[in-house]
Amino acid sequence: MKYLDEFSDPALAAKLIDQIKSATTQRWAIMEVCGGQTHSIIRHGIDQLLPDEIEMIHGPGCPVCVTPLEVIDKALDIAARPDVIFCSFGDMLRVPGSGQDLFGIKSRGGDVRVVYSPLDALTIAIDNPDKQVVFFGIGFETTAPANAMTVYQARRQNITNFTLLASHVLVPPAISAIMESPTCRVQAFLAAGHVCSVMGTEEYPSLCERYRVPIVVTGFEPLDILEGIRRTVLQLETGSHELDNAYQRAVRAEGNPAAKTMLTDVFEVTDRNWRGIGPIPGSGWRLSPRYREFDAEYRFAVTDIHTTEPKQCRSGEVLQGLLKPHECEAFGTTCTPRNPLGATMVSSEGACAAYYQYRRLEVTHA
Template identity: 75%
Template sequence: MKYIDEFQDPALARRLLDDIAGTVTRPWSVMEVCGGQTHSIIRHGIDQLLPGNIELIHGPGCPVCVTPLEVIDKALEIASRPGVVFCSFGDMLRVPGSGRDLFRVKSDGGDVRVVYSPLDALRIAQRTPDRQVVFFGVGFETTAPAIAMAAHQAKRLEVRNFSLLVSHVRVPPAIEAIMRSPDCRVQAFLAAGHVCSVMGTLEYPALADTHKVPIVVTGFEPLDILEGIRRAVRQLERGEHRVENAYPRAVRPQGNPVALSVLREVFTTTDRAWRGIGTIPGSGWRLTDAYRDYDAEHRFEVADVATAEPAVCRSGEVLQGLVKPHECAAFGTACTPRTPLGATMVSSEGACAAYYLYRRLATPRTEETASVD
């Protein structure tokens, strides 16, 4: 299959690993920003195949995981109201709020539906004009254009019973916040290829220059990730700090102009709280004033919602790359995919879910167990 099998070739992976091993001369810490990359790294054992002096730090690249508890509780409040059809991508239904999740709302009689596109939710609104239909808009820059298009279409078609609960976040401000943290150990970044396929790479050179940090735009298959690591390590060893595009089959510097156009029409940047991290200035999107009538927070008046995080959950530290999932005392015991305490154990891109799924329980690195999947 094109762009799958050839990017999982064990012989090519070994050549890249040998190149990395022949380049590195000292310890380096590299953060992969995307949760999809994290799962690929853990699934294929890439972190265990690398030389021991290269550490991969898992970043806050799971949009489900960083959606603030306050927004989850707002979603639960809206979904519980009579006359509401609450639509969401499936990975949001098990994300715990302060005391329940969307599955519990559904079991209690709420009309909660999984859809594959925000335009599916818009069609539901058109078919049921007597109901208020709300779509839960969560994600990084990757999913934002489709959600913006749903708002654009709703306004164009004058669908009045459709609205969006928006909690979109942006990658560059997150990188800025990570680098300014006093606890930061990151020396290079693997940037998310799918985000850059939408937004381009033009926001990253200023970050690389300001913080003297290499940023390599990387894909998601094993060879993509190894090539990204190889380029990052080479820059680190040379004392360079540039933006490199290691994913040219999908990413152009200017991004996707059509997607960017609809984003500018529907969204404006705003400060956004990240679950377990705190508020990052300019790191989110909200609907513009022209689309205020499609803002579910405004329509349902859910501005003030009290929240309380579980004290034992360390997902915030996991999202910041300060601890690995298995270093949390609740991991695999009180916190499992069936009984999650934090969103990092729920999402298909969450680091805790990856460690649990692939049984990564502080497994020691040995030459005998190293292999390429």
């Protein structure tokens, strides 16, 4: 109960809010990079408790949301094949592709299964040697080690009917892309604590210096986020731009060396296309040549599938912090969790889903 009680204490939250208000003398725009932080901010009304001068911008920190449409279409192509058992986490099943989603494939007889770990998919492959088993591996640096370990084990155990459809993206290049955008309004970042628990914080000081922005690593409970905002405001008000680790109970500067070694062995850095944002150089991982035989894109020959993003969904603007979800004309009308136009409305970490779930339904457009 420690983190439910101590890190949600309303009296301590009130003190932190008072300290933030006392320190704030001008307007500041702070982006939280992680979708989990976005949901915590909206669920607990943290953005509404802050002084009016502070704007929280919801960044592209939802891995489901930034998975490009062409990767979803590749998944749909593979999942529809009769010799395939397609495994995925549950929040991918309702993400729309060009014409359908994984639930649609499943309803028409496709063998699409929800698993809770990529190792579950490996077990399914062992139990079904006559089928090709594919795991849909998406996410930031947080989920990548488990996917890397699964591929490593498949190779080690010679499980030849298992492959990974990988769409991993990396946070530091995304921060660079955001800061270099001509429409950027971000003046500081709350970095994702779980990402830094894996990768450490070594890449962030150079970003602080290059773009002259504070980056504060923080967790996901209400007091974690408020403390992160407090430290960020103090830096902004004094003109500082440094890395500050406010999540030391989980994050070390060096990260997790064993996980990083596994990632270096199994993956290699590649350019990635981000849904609604576009290509970001060096912002993703793909399987290295040593493990290419376990790459579903190559085994099923779907590398040439390319798709244009639909214009009616404005999730790209939401992911870049240019638009709040309820400012979109489709929000809550033609776009709902039951009938989504984009992934930000159905992902458990999507900003549109958070606004819809916690009733932030004010329509500000004409």
